[in-house]
Amino acid sequence: MAEKNETKDILRLPAEKLYAHEIEALKKEDKDPIPAGWQMSPRQVLKFITGGKAGGTDIIPKYIGHNRLVEVAIATLLTDRALLLIGEPGTAKSWLSENLSAAIYNDSTQVVQGTAGTSEEQIRYSWNYALLLAEGPSDKALIKSPIMAAMESGGIARIEEISRCQSEVQDALISILSEKTIAVNELARDVSARRGFSIIATANTRDKGVNDMSAALKRRFNIVVLPTPADLETEVEIVKKRVGEISSNYNLTSKVPAEEAVAKVVTVFRELRGGQTLDGKQKIKPPTGVVSTAEAISLLTNAMALAGSFGDGTVSDADIAAGLTGAVIKDEEKDKVAWSEYLENIMKKRGLAWQPLYKACRDLA
Numbered sequence: 001m002a003e004k005n006e007t008k009d010i011l012r013l014p015a016e017k018l019y020a021h022e023i024e025a026l027k028k029e030d031k032d033p034i035p036a037g038w039q040m041s042p043r044q045v046l047k048f049i050t051g052g053k054a055g056g057t058d059i060i061p062k063y064i065g066h067n068r069l070v071e072v073a074i075a076t077l078l079t080d081r082a083l084l085l086i087g088e089p090g091t092a093k094s095w096l097s098e099n100l101s102a103a104i105y106n107d108s109t110q111v112v113q114g115t116a117g118t119s120e121e122q123i124r125y126s127w128n129y130a131l132l133l134a135e136g137p138s139d140k141a142l143i144k145s146p147i148m149a150a151m152e153s154g155g156i157a158r159i160e161e162i163s164r165c166q167s168e169v170q171d172a173l174i175s176i177l178s179e180k181t182i183a184v185n186e187l188a189r190d191v192s193a194r195r196g197f198s199i200i201a202t203a204n205t206r207d208k209g210v211n212d213m214s215a216a217l218k219r220r221f222n223i224v225v226l227p228t229p230a231d232l233e234t235e236v237e238i239v240k241k242r243v244g245e246i247s248s249n250y251n252l253t254s255k256v257p258a259e260e261a262v263a264k265v266v267t268v269f270r271e272l273r274g275g276q277t278l279d280g281k282q283k284i285k286p287p288t289g290v291v292s293t294a295e296a297i298s299l300l301t302n303a304m305a306l307a308g309s310f311g312d313g314t315v316s317d318a319d320i321a322a323g324l325t326g327a328v329i330k331d332e333e334k335d336k337v338a339w340s341e342y343l344e345n346i347m348k349k350r351g352l353a354w355q356p357l358y359k360a361c362r363d364l365a
Contacts, residue, residue, distance in 0.1 A: 016106045016107060019060075019062075021057065022060070027039060029054050036154075036195035037197070038196060039103075039104065042074050042078065044103075048102075049061070049074075050070060061241070062095065062096070064234060064237060064238050064241070065227070072224055073100065074100070076222040077156070077200075081221065082177055082221045082222070083100075083201070083224065084162070084203060084218075084221035085201070085203070085226055086204075086205060086224070086226065087204075088206065090290070090292025092293075093202040093203075098158070101156040107156075110146035110147070110150045110156065111157075111158045112157070112158070112159045114159055115164050116164060120172045122169075123169055123172045123173060124148065124172060125142055125145050126143045128143055137187055139187070150199075151180070151182065151193040152191060155196065156197070156199070157199050158201070159199060159202070162201040162213065163203045165211060166211060174216055176199075177217075178220065180192060180193040201221065206290060229293060232266060235293055239262050239300065243256060243257065243300045243304070247301060252304045252305055253308035254313045254314065256304070257320075258315075265296050265300060265320060268324065269295065271342075272286055272291045272342065273291050273292075282345070285338040286338065287328050287329070287338050288331045289335065299327050302322075303322070304319075307319050321360035339361075
């Protein structure tokens with residue numbers, strides 16, 4: 001009971017705590033062989049990700065898309081190869097990575113966030129320099145990286161946005177993935193990976209030219225490309241589901257947007273992203289920024305916050321328009337023209353159902 005009260009005020013729980021009841025139900029009914037280091041069989045991991053029932057417990061889908069891609073990802077983690085999830089922004093790479101780690105090892109928190117400032121020490125290990133100076137190299141002074149910690153426990157380490165890391169940081173991974181060992185020369189010993197250890201990395205196709213991975217590093221990964229949602233209905237379902245979950249976590253007081261409102265936002269995003277109307281009859285000038293599924297989820301969540309705080313608790317076209325304008329216009333000069341053309345040439349001509357949203361967007365633009 002005390003633990004439940006403590007977690008109530010935590011802004012974002014890791015997947016293994018958020019879905020702890022589902023994991024326990026899946027483990028309880030598991031009758032298939034469980035790989036070394038795993039807490040449940042591959043079939044149960046798949047059910048955790050794609051949804052189903054475990055006894056009397058409903059398992060909600062964590063990833064809506066091609067189940068075969070999830071099967072390939074899970075099968076990869078049974079081998080000695082690491083897993084690399086690639087896709088456009090908003091294709092649920094990080095979400096899938098987190099939930100796979102939660103289902104397989106019950107710990108998704110061993111994460112290295114890839115940035116231009118990520119160092120080799122964050123991949124291997126570093127030192128508590130006060131202890132190092134006072135006592136010299138010792139286990140007490142050693143600070144393990146998330147990867148080293150996962151190796152010692154036979155768990156899964158996650159590397160987010162690997163292509164944003166500098167080449168020397170990426171190169172440090174090659175020997176770890178090949179040898180499954182980190183040499184700690186200062187202590188004259190090696191840290192070897194236990195069974196179950198693996199790495200899940202993510203990469204954004206929009207960042208392909210930032211620090212492109214070498215062929216040697218790519219060979220150590222099995223690559224799974226996560227596509228953008230195949231159709232409008234699938235993307236609407238994804239957005240509705242995530243908006244509902246996020247609004248519940250944040251205790252937003254407004255109602256979840258109606259399906260019609262969600263469909264309008266997703267339609268606008270899909271058309272701007274694709275550079276043409278959904279029926280393919282009219283070309284559209286795309287904005288410079290990324291109008292992804294994740295951006296649509298953020299937009300609608302923010303619209304709920306607006307409606308709950310300053311409206312009547314029902315998401316209005318004005319609430320959506322406020323988010324749409326900010327989501328599309330990232331570059332003031334170029335995007336303002338593209339957005340204005342979309343409003344006048346596409347949205348304005350869509351009929352009565354679209355007129356309130358058009359007028360609200362036009363007033364803001």
